[in-house]
Amino acid sequence: MKINKFKNISLLFGLLVLLFTACESIVDEKELVNNTDIDGVELVVGQNSSGGNLLVLEMATPGVTGYWDYNLGTALTNKVEIVYPIPGTSTFTFVGTLGAEFFEKTIDVTIDVLDTPLDQDWYDLVSENTAAGKTWVFDGVGGDGGLWWFMSPPDNPYGVWWNAGGECCPPSDASGKMHFDLNGAANYTRYNNADASGDLGSFVLDVANQTLTFSGQKLLGAEGCGSNGEDLTYNIVELTEDKLMLSIPNGSCGSGWTWVFVPGE
Known part of the structure; x- marks a missing residue:
């Protein structure tokens, strides 16, 4: 019998092609696309009155x-209602995605009252008087026996492991003061001692989570074992x-730490 080698080779090649084609996975590629551009993103602010501070962003x-x-x-949402505490013109930012890319867009709002x-x-x-603000000082002086700057258990800010300020080792800025006001911004001014000029920073009061965060300037007594490194957020125990x-x-010493302040001048 005569064998057609060329025909058999062609048939084998065809079978191999079918085999590899059958083994290939089917990939359904979907490409992310933008739904609009930044100019098409509409930011709206509603106010309860002309220049009022109840805002709907x-x-x-x-x-x-x-x-x-x-x-x-x-606010992890497209719409939020807030009571804003700062008079003047403020800029609010929406951070989002257009579909294929992220963006930021701002809107300015003026609050008069x-x-x-x-x-x-x-x-x-x-x-x-939110514009004038308020000054706070430590509730004690070095060696007075009082509890105003002390080491505490991590889970109990009232507990005392070492009364550093009241016993032996007050912070270097124990005679300093802090001033908080809302005069055009959330301003935090720190004075290292009674005679020092103030250094301006800012703060965030998170009422819902009961925290106070500083930016630009540190809290009084944020040193030694009372330092928490680069984290400038503190739990509010009492206000x-x-x-x-x-x-x-x-x-920084592997424990908790507690600060107590009272109004000052």
Whole structure:
């Protein structure tokens, strides 16, 4: 019998092609695309009155998602209502995605009157006269036996492991003071001692989570075992008109640390 070698080779090649084709996975590639451009993102702000401080921040463009950064916190939603405590013109930022890329867009709002009351914590921290603000000092002096700067258990800011300020080793800025005000921004001015000129920073009071965060300037007594490194956020243990008590669970000596302040001049 005569064998057609060329025909058999062609058939074998065809079978191999079919085999490899059958083994190839089917890939359904989907490419992300933008739903709009930045100019097409509409930011809207509603105010309870002309120049009022009850604001509704809204990103009104369908197909766009993200969150609001309103300077004193963030809202993980396209629409949020806030009572803003700072008169003047403020800039709010929406951070989101167009579909294929991220973006930031801002909107300016002018507040002329604080006609919606703030949470009481704001008044306790900066006083009823929010523009003038309020000064805080340590509730004691070095070696007085008082509890105003001390090592505490990580889970108990009232517990005392070592009364550093009241016994032997007050911080270097024990005679300093802190001033908080809302005069155009959330201003924090730190004075290293009674005669020092002030150094300006800023702060964020998170009422919901009961934290106080500093930026640009550190808290008084944030040194030694009372340092928490680069983290400038502190837990609010107590905040009243007459007392500000802060703590951290993770001081540099492997323990918690507690600060107690009272109003000063």
